[in-house]
Amino acid sequence: MAAYIAHPFPVPENSAFSVLNIPFGVISTENDESHRPGVAIGDHVLDLRKLVDLGHLPADDSAAATYKTALAEFRKDVQALIRDGNSPLYYHDSQTAFVFPRTDSAVSWFSSHGEVPSNFFHIPLAYNGRASSVLVRDAPVVRPWGTSTPEGPKLLPPQKLDIEVEVGIFISNPVENGQVISASQSRDHIFRLVLLSDWSARDIQFFEMTPLSPFKGKAFATSISPCIVTLDALEEAGAVVPIGTGTLPGGKWTSEPFYSYSQDISVGTTTNLTRDNGRYKMLFGQSDLKHLHWSPF
Known part of the structure; x- marks a missing residue:
């Protein structure tokens, strides 16, 4: 059974996946091979679909004026969930449903030299x-x-x-x-x-x-x-x-x-x-x- 993660969410020093980054991806796990949206934080990933389905994140932001604004607002919602010690992310009874170690999950422009047309x-x-x-x-x-x-x-x-x-x-x-x-x-x-x-x-x-x-x-x-x-x-x-x-x-x-x-x-x-x-x-x-x-x- 995975160890409980307490607030603040652990992020190794110099990690590329800090709360300031929040890179999005598609994840799957050994127990659930379906492909679903996720976000990397430290050495873990969060299952965004499960967080939305459980009501811990809004499915969309109807108040957002544009598509670009909606994406930015959703990112802020994920950051707030991670930063808030009272958020459902840190509930003992449900945390393992949407937090996984990254090791357990599977997650252009021409610029070379030469003859240039x-x-x-x-x-x-x-x-x-x-x-x-x-x-x-x-x-x-x-x-x-x-x-x-x-x-x-x-x-x-x-x-x-x-x-x-x-x-x-x-x-x-x-x-x-x-x-x-x-x-x-x-x-x-x-x-x-x-x-x-x-x-x-x-x-x-x-x-x-x-x-x-x-x-x-x-x-x-x-x-x-x-x-x-x-x-x-x-x-x-x-x-x-x-x-x-x-x-x-x-x-x-x-x-x-x-x-x-x-x-x-x-x-x-x-x-x-x-x-x-x-x-x-x-x-x-x-x-x-x-x-x-x-x-x-």
């Missing part, structure tokens, strides 16, 4: 992936089979496999067909952000991409972090910053009003290659989202 400076470029091949971090990635040799139709697993470190943006709030959304409205539609690793089978990709762009070479796996972080949390941490000074044309410094937005996101990223159960670790690179030519907005 001229349109990159004037429009944010992107290509489609495939939702069915999105994996939660640490899930195994299987090399796809594909044709990659121009000399003959040989079906082989790729010999040139790479990974790209990115940030994924979950877009929410319905947009009617034909409706136009400018960058100035982006805050109303960005739901959450995640770390994202895009896997690429380069030899397959290069052979298949002309004239219709990548298919199997790019759409076989995308890994994301199990918790998704809100813009509110990033803003409170000082990560939402004004646009800095640019030395290149276009991009987030564009003079085109449709793509213009005054804010940027500054989050440091570190990339390591780890092998042999962590005994070998090599630093690949460090950067910051604020160095992107186009901001997430």
Whole structure:
């Protein structure tokens, strides 16, 4: 039986899952494999569906004027539940129904160097992936089979496999067909952000991409972090910053009003290659989202 958690909710020092973050995700447990919304706090997760069903959190906020406001209010409700020592979260008889150790639960933008096409400076470029091949971090990635040799139709697993470190943006709030959304409205539609690793089978990709762009070479796996972080949390941490000074044309410094937005996101990223159960670790690179030519907005 899990130990009772008393107020204040225990959060290890330097934990990424403090009450100021409240990253949302989808959880399941050994006793309940259904997928349901949850939030990470310290070394635990809270089952939001159970908290809503039991009346400990509002199902929605009808007083909220906008979708964005409703999301912000719900986050504040979760924070209040955690901070209040008299909240139902700390009831002895029901706490284990909606609090679980994280160990018991399963929970992009082009920025690389190389030859840059001229349109990159004037429009944010992107290509489609495939939702069915999105994996939660640490899930195994299987090399796809594909044709990659121009000399003959040989079906082989790729010999040139790479990974790209990115940030994924979950877009929410319905947009009617034909409706136009400018960058100035982006805050109303960005739901959450995640770390994202895009896997690429380069030899397959290069052979298949002309004239219709990548298919199997790019759409076989995308890994994301199990918790998704809100813009509110990033803003409170000082990560939402004004646009800095640019030395290149276009991009987030564009003079085109449709793509213009005054804010940027500054989050440091570190990339390591780890092998042999962590005994070998090599630093690949460090950067910051604020160095992107186009901001997430």
